[in-house]
Structure formats: C-alpha cells, structure tokens
Amino acid sequence: xxxxxxxxxxxxxxxxxxxxxxxxxxxxxxxxxxxxxxxxxxxxxxxxxxxxxxxxxxxxxxxxxxxxxxxxxxxxxxxxxxxxxxxxxxxxxxxxxxxxxxxxxxxxxxxxxxxxxxxxxxxxxxxxxxxxxxxxxxxxxxxxxxxxxxxxxxxxxxxxxxxxxxxxxxxxxxxxxxxxxxxxxxxxxxxxxxxxxxxxxxxxxxxxxxxxxxxxxxxxxxxxxxxxxxxxxxxxxxxxxxxxxxxxxxxxxxxxxxxxxxxxxxxxxxxxxxxxxxxxxxxxxxxxxxxxxxxxxxxxxxxxxxxxxxxxxxxxxxxxxxxxxxxxxxxxxxxxxxxxxxxxxxxxxxxxxxxxxxxxxxxxxxxxxxxxxxxxxxxxxxxxxxxxxxxxxxxxx
Numbered sequence: 259x260x261x262x263x264x265x266x267x268x269x270x271x272x273x274x275x276x277x278x279x280x281x282x283x284x285x286x287x288x289x290x291x292x293x294x295x296x297x298x299x300x301x302x303x304x305x306x307x308x309x310x311x312x313x314x315x316x317x318x319x320x321x322x323x324x325x326x327x328x329x330x331x332x333x334x335x336x337x338x339x340x341x342x343x344x345x346x347x348x349x350x351x352x353x354x355x356x357x358x359x360x361x362x363x364x365x366x367x368x369x370x371x372x373x374x375x376x377x378x379x380x381x382x383x384x385x386x387x388x389x390x391x392x393x394x395x396x397x398x399x400x401x402x403x404x405x406x407x408x409x410x411x412x413x414x415x416x417x418x419x420x421x422x423x424x425x426x427x428x429x430x431x432x433x434x435x436x437x438x439x440x441x442x443x444x445x446x447x448x449x450x451x452x453x454x455x456x457x458x459x460x461x462x463x464x465x466x467x468x469x470x471x472x473x474x475x476x477x478x479x480x481x482x483x484x485x486x487x488x489x490x491x492x493x494x495x496x497x498x499x500x501x502x503x504x505x506x507x508x509x510x511x512x513x514x515x516x517x518x519x520x521x522x523x524x525x526x527x528x529x530x531x532x533x534x535x536x537x538x539x540x541x542x543x544x545x546x547x548x549x550x551x552x553x554x555x556x557x558x559x560x561x562x563x564x565x566x567x568x569x570x571x572x573x574x575x576x577x578x579x580x581x582x583x584x585x586x587x588x589x590x591x592x593x594x595x596x597x598x599x600x601x602x603x604x605x606x607x608x609x610x611x612x613x614x615x616x617x618x619x620x621x622x623x624x625x626x627x628x629x630x631x632x633x634x635x636x637x638x639x640x641x642x643x644x645x646x647x648x649x650x651x652x653x654x655x
Contacts, residue, residue: 259338266293268306269313269328273338278353280338289327306332310380317369330365333384337362340388347585352396360395361388382641407500409457412444414503422506423499431482438479439495442471465489556622557615561642564614572607579604581647608643612636 259280262268270289274282296309303309310332317325341357352360368380368387377383405413414422419440423433446468447460460468466489473486487495565573578584578592586600593600615638 259335262335265297265304265306265309266290269293269309269331271331271334273334273358275355275358278355286327286331289324289331292324292328307378307380311374311378314369314372314374314380326365326369329369329380330362333362333365333368333381333388336381336385337388340385341392344389344392357392357396361391364391364395367391377638377641379641379645382645383637385644386637386640406457407497408447408459410500410503411440411496412448412457414440414499416441418506419499419503422502425506426502428502434480434482435476435484436495436499438475439468439472439492440499442468442475443496446471459493462489465493468492557618557642560614560618561611561639561646564611568607568610572603575600575603576607576643577647580643608636608639612639615639 260283262271262283267283267285270293271283271285273280274284293309297303310329313325313328313332316322317329338354338358341354341361344357345352345354368384371387372380372383374380416437419437420433423436428436443460447464469487469489469492472492476484476486565576568576575589578589579586584592586604587597590597590600
C-alpha cells in the first residue's frame with residue numbers, strides 16, 4: 259500500500275480495491291476543499307493527530323457528517339491493515355475487502371466511544387476497535403447463516419429483537435405484537451435440541467397452541483387493543499422477526515461513494531459545507547494543548563518507569579508480544595510452556611501497569627477510578643503498549 263502524503267490527502271482520500279487487492283487512493287473533492295480551507299486558517303497545524311482530535315471534537319459537539327467523513331478518510335490505512343491481518347490470522351470466508359467494509363462502515367462506533375481524555379491517539383484506539391468490530395460482526399453473521407429461522411428466533415434476546423424490528427421501521431404497536439408472539443413461540447416450542455441450529459418449523463398442533471396463548475395473553479399484556487389473530491398471521495409475524503434479525507445482524511454495507519440515484523450522486527455529495535474558523539479557534543486553545551502534552555509526557559514517564567521496574571522475564575514477554583508481534587501460542591512454544599500460562603502472565607503484567615495508571619490518574623488528574631474510567635484506561639494502555647514497542651523497534655533499526 260502506497261502511504262499518503264500530507265494532511266489534505268490523509269483526510270480526504272479513500273482506499274480503492276481491485277478484487278481483493280489495494281489499487282490506489284480515491285480523492286473526494288469536497289473533503290479535499292474542506293481540508294485546504296482549514297489549512298488556510300491554520301497553516302502551521304501539520305500534525306495529523308491534531309486534526310484527528312479536531313474532527314472528533316467537531317463530530318462530538320455537532321454530530322457533523324463532514325467531520326465523520328474526514329475521520330473515515332483518516333482511518334482508511336489502519337482499517338485496511340487490520341482487515342488484512344485478520345484474514346491472514348483467522349480462517350474466514352470473508353475477503354480483505356469484506357472485512358475492511360465491515361469495519362469502516364462502523365466508524366460511528368469509534369467516534370462514540372473514543373474519549374480524548376484517556377487517550378489522544380485515535381488511530382491506535384481504532385486499530386483495537388476495528389479488530390473487535392470485525393470479530394463481532396463475523397461471529398453474528400456466522401450465527402445468522404447457520405441457523406434456521408426458528409433456531410435464530412430462539413437464540414435472539416428480547417433486546418436484540420426489538421432493535422431488529424426498530425431497524426426495519428416497525429412502529430411501537432407492531433413491535434409490541436411481534437414481541438409477544440415471539441415470547442409465546444419460545445415458551446411453547448423447544449424443538450429437537452440435538453439439531454438445534456437446523457430447528458424446523460413447529461407442527462400444526464404446536465402452532466395452534468402458540469396462537470391460542472397469544473390470543474389469551476394479548477388481552478392483558480398489550481398496551482394497544484388488538485383483535486385475535488390466526489395461526490397463519492402469527493407464523494408470518496415470526497418469519498418477519500427472523501428476517502428483521504438477519505438484516506440487523508448481517509446488514510448491507512453501503513460505501514460512502516456508492517451512487518444514490520441515476521445522476522450518480524453519492525453520500526459524499528450531500529455533506530455540508532466547511533465549518534467556520536471560530537470552531538478551530540476554540541479547538542486549538544493554547545492552554546488546553548499545553549496541558550494535554552504535559553499530561554501525556556507524565557503518563558509516558560509513569561509507564562516507562564513501571565516497565566523498567568518489572569523483572570527481566572516480564573519485560574521480555576512484553577517485547578515479544580507487542581514488539582515482535584508474536585502470538586501467545588508462538589511465545590509458549592519458544593518457552594516450552596502452555597498458551598494459557600503466557601496469557602495469565604500477560605494479564606498479570608497489564609494489571610500491575612493498569613494499577614499504576616489508575617493511581618496516577620487519581621492523584622494527578624483527580625479522576626475517580628469508576629468502572630467505565632478503568633475500562634477506558636485499560637483500552638488506552640493496550641494502545642500505548644503497541645505504540646511504545648513499535649517505536650522502540652523502529653529506533654533500533
């Protein structure tokens with residue numbers, strides 16, 4: 259893959275595939291003009307990390323589609339390499355292009371969960387997030403693929419069913435009816451547990467029992483007055499539930515440059531115009547920037563000292579896992595031990611480092627170590643370790 263050069267290109271171009279191979283960068287004119295305008299206002303800001311945090315802040319405060327598109331462009335390379343690594347390391351029928359589209363289509367999840375207060379490296383955070391997104395989507399996709407409609411309905415949670423029906427566009431009354439039908443189905447039909455994934459539709463007697471239960475329960479459990487339904491109507495409702503669940507678990511991925519109509523307009527064409535300079539002024543307030551850099555320097559010192567205080571074996575394990583990017587199994591084979599032993603040792607090391615960061619955050623930043631804070635710090639630690647050992651290896655070469 260040819261690396262992109264310059265801030266404008268990094269925040270305005272998108273990966274192009276030829277079959278399953280990278281073939282080049284496609285430039286979006288609107289995003290290009292937007293970045294050129296920003297650099298006219300602040301020509302001295304040539305740091306890609308600064309602009310990543312800026313566009314994230316704009317998106318967070320204004321839900322700006324333009325900002326989301328710039329972030330999507332920025333994360334193209336890291337998404338591509340995660341997709342390529344995933345298809346190389348894990349057996350899957352999905353191609354690199356498939357995995358890339360799965361991940362990049364969910365940039366909004368990264369925008370929602372990334373918190374600059376705990377980590378200033380959006381690209382490092384995205385690398386971890388993209389891998390998790392691909393794993394989750396492929397797992398759900400496999401589950402949806404191998405299950406019959408009736409088995410899928412059994413595996414669904416109530417929350418996931420409601421989300422699926424909302425995603426299709428059903429109104430509240432229809433969702434309430436469908437969920438009650440689904441609950442009656444689950445209560446009275448279990449099927450053959452030995453062949454659960456290939457569960458067949460209920461027989462006539464079971465269908466009638468499910469229908470009778472629904473018609474009885476509707477009188478007390480539904481918020482809206484509803485007439486009694488037939489067995490065929492109930493079956494159609496449940497099939498609609500299964501169809502909605504598959505669409506939700508296995509969504510159609512639409513690229514931002516896909517045509518919307520016959521005139522070849524696309525999603526990028528409907529992005530709003532550039533934002534006002536005042537937003538940039540607010541973002542790059544000098545005092546805030548200095549504070550962030552100071553905190554990052556202090557945190558780097560805390561972690562570097564904590565690693566230096568580890569025993570030699572622990573330091574070697576971190577170097578092998580994060581620096582050499584060996585798998586736990588490969589390290590275990592080298593040391594003639596079990597993979598779970600390596601996993602436990604790594605978890606123990608990271609727990610001790612996490613404790614150091616948490617104590618520093620509490621003492622220096624006065625951040626209370628609540629569960630959501632600890633989770634965010636833990637993610638930031640994983641990013642820091644990858645970047646730290648990557649830089650260390652680069653400097654040795």
